[in-house]
Amino acid sequence: MSSPRVKNRPRTAKSPPAQTDSLEPERLLHFYRQMVEIRRFEERAARAYTQAEIGGYCHLNLGEEATVVGLMSALESSDYLFTNYREHGYALGRGIAPGRIMAELYGRSDGVSKGWGGSMHLFDMGARLLGGYGIVGGQIPLATGAALAIDYVSGPEAVMCIMGEGTTNIGAFHESLNIAALWGLPIVYVVINNGLGMGTTVEKSSAEPDIYKRAASYRMASARVDGNDPLAVRDAAQSALASARSGKPFLLEATSKRLRGHSVVDPAKYRTPAEAAALKDADPVAGFAARLGAAGLLGEDDIARIDVQALLMVQEAVDFAEASPHPTVDTLFDYTYASPVPNDSRRLPGDPLFEPSAYPQTGHQA
Numbered sequence: 110m111s112s113p114r115v116k117n118r119p120r121t122a123k124s125p126p127a128q129t130d131s132l133e134p135e136r137l138l139h140f141y142r143q144m145v146e147i148r149r150f151e152e153r154a155a156r157a158y159t160q161a162e163i164g165g166y167c168h169l170n171l172g173e174e175a176t177v178v179g180l181m182s183a184l185e186s187s188d189y190l191f192t193n194y195r196e197h198g199y200a201l202g203r204g205i206a207p208g209r210i211m212a213e214l215y216g217r218s219d220g221v222s223k224g225w226g227g228s229m230h231l232f233d234m235g236a237r238l239l240g241g242y243g244i245v246g247g248q249i250p251l252a253t254g255a256a257l258a259i260d261y262v263s264g265p266e267a268v269m270c271i272m273g274e275g276t277t278n279i280g281a282f283h284e285s286l287n288i289a290a291l292w293g294l295p296i297v298y299v300v301i302n303n304g305l306g307m308g309t310t311v312e313k314s315s316a317e318p319d320i321y322k323r324a325a326s327y328r329m330a331s332a333r334v335d336g337n338d339p340l341a342v343r344d345a346a347q348s349a350l351a352s353a354r355s356g357k358p359f360l361l362e363a364t365s366k367r368l369r370g371h372s373v374v375d376p377a378k379y380r381t382p383a384e385a386a387a388l389k390d391a392d393p394v395a396g397f398a399a400r401l402g403a404a405g406l407l408g409e410d411d412i413a414r415i416d417v418q419a420l421l422m423v424q425e426a427v428d429f430a431e432a433s434p435h436p437t438v439d440t441l442f443d444y445t446y447a448s449p450v451p452n453d454s455r456r457l458p459g460d461p462l463f464e465p466s467a468y469p470q471t472g473h474q475a
């Protein structure tokens with residue numbers, strides 16, 4: 110089959126990418142507010158985790174706020190999003206109520222996944238956030254399948270599939286990009302390159318550390334963008350989505366730094382003191398505040414007010430989570446599958462494998 114196929118998919122009406130300096134001040138301040146909200150939400154999640162309010166694993170978007178906000182602002186509400194376990198910011202960016210996200214982290218029944226998913230498995234069909242995946246790269250084939258489904262019915266939507274740079278070394282990444290390119294699927298693969306997969310640098314794990322260049326193997330269009338600049342990310346994502354909608358899938362690499370460890374419990378000892386000190390200069394929230402300040406759009410009072418508002422928002426989310434009940438044990442096996450599965454085991458931990466009557470009474474009885 111020649112690539113890509115000719116598409117008749119209707120395009121969503123979209124204005125051309127806005128120039129950075131032509132954005133309205135209110136829009137720029139909105140971006141900043143969203144970045145601060147993610148920052149405060151994540152800091153509070155880290156605290157709640159160390160207080161044992163949150164169980165399981167917990168990975169944060171600290172340092173990736175500009176990328177998250179830029180990407181989410183480029184999506185249409187009808188587009189689909191798949192991401193990995195580092196996903197709280199994306200859920201906020203999709204407009205899901207902070208309380209429902211925090212309740213999921215707390216494992217409560219008012220959480221987006223009814224308390225059974227936790228931090229790594231946020232899911233909201235209404236917001237078209239189709240996960241949240243704890244298995245590295247688990248989202249990539251599923252996102253590609255969603256793009257195939259859209260293509261099958263010539264829908265106007267696009268799929269955005271987010272992952273870290275370490276994930277580009279798994280087989281499913283290459284299989285998915287290959288098939289997406291061959292079939293011209295409406296998907297944008299976004300690689301957040303924070304330079305580290307757990308404690309391993311991209312140079313040590315990837316034979317091609319310039320991740321966007323990997324698309325060349327599949328004759329797929331690609332680009333690299335500064336993930337600390339929310340406006341550049343927004344523009345790059347809009348172009349990538351326009352390409353995907355016209356039948357040309359896209360690989361977008363956004364570079365940023367992860368400000369803390371891989372997960373909340375990782376002290377990141379693998380960083381040299383110099384690398385740790387340099388993180389201060391890589392803080393996208395402070396960087397964007399300085400940029401808006403230099404443009405006369407944000408003063409010290411504004412920074413303090415926005416911060417207080419974000420802290421209030423997070424406190425309300427925590428209050429909501431704490432007031433929400435734990436799910437009851439009889440719902441443990443609900444929601445695992447979309448529809449009933451024959452012979453699905455509903456055995457609780459400690460239950461016998463088989464009914465006692467299933468064992469023939471043999472042997473030596475007194």
Ligand SMILES: Cc1ncc(C[n+]2csc(CCOP(=O)(O)OP(=O)(O)O)c2C)c(N)n1
Pocket residue numbers: 195243244245272273274275276277301303305306307371
């Ligand atoms: C299949 C599988 N293998 C290994 C892991 C353990 N693991 C979790 S995150 C991770 C590193 C992923 O790094 P990257 O893709 O760069 O994403 P980042 O965490 O930096 O956002 C690994 C190896 C896993 N969850 N799933």
